[in-house]
Amino acid sequence: MGRTPQKARIFRRPVAGQCPNCLFETDPLVDTQAHQHRWFGVADALKDRDRPDTKQLSLSGDIITPIPEEAAAPDPITTELIESVVQAGQDWTLGISQADQGHLRVISRGDRRLERPIEILFTAKELHTYYRRIADEAERGVAPEPPLEWWMTLMSTHLMEAVHGADRHNEPCVITVTATGFAATPATQAHV
Incomplete structure (x- = not known):
């Protein structure tokens, strides 16, 4: 039977003027470390971006990190x-x-x-x-x-x-x- 494809997190590379952690548009006069990361899961995405199983997409620079799936329960008999x-x-x-x-x-x-x-x-x-x-x-x-x-x-x-x-x-x-x-x-x- 068909199973769903493995889920993944996408981490986008920052461009000039964006916080490297969350892509928050920063002001050069404001300390980028001072703003709070409120997006759920950003800490996991930041941890995962340097894992060896991440893949960088060649054109966009996005990083795809696989999220391990929970072991699916077997179908009932x-x-x-x-x-x-x-x-x-x-x-x-x-x-x-x-x-x-x-x-x-x-x-x-x-x-x-x-x-x-x-x-x-x-x-x-x-x-x-x-x-x-x-x-x-x-x-x-x-x-x-x-x-x-x-x-x-x-x-x-x-x-x-x-x-x-x-x-x-x-x-x-x-x-x-x-x-x-x-x-x-x-x-x-x-x-x-």
């Missing part, structure tokens, strides 16, 4: 992803149980038992692909939460939308993984 779906259902007061074939099914909503349980059908590969799509958003910085939390937020919303979608159909439905997440599909059209 299939059992953990299935447990997260059950947990998401519980958060929405859905009773979810394991079916005979190993699939999940919604058996109750709140205190009301369903006459026809709603099967949740997916393969391990579909579930992992679904997780990875959501986790990639978090890893790219598009999501407001870390990957696993973002998974729980979006997947649980998709699950509840799928349950409501099943209500709108006039025939028995199953919940499957689609390109946009969990969705209600008429049972006669399910391909799992």
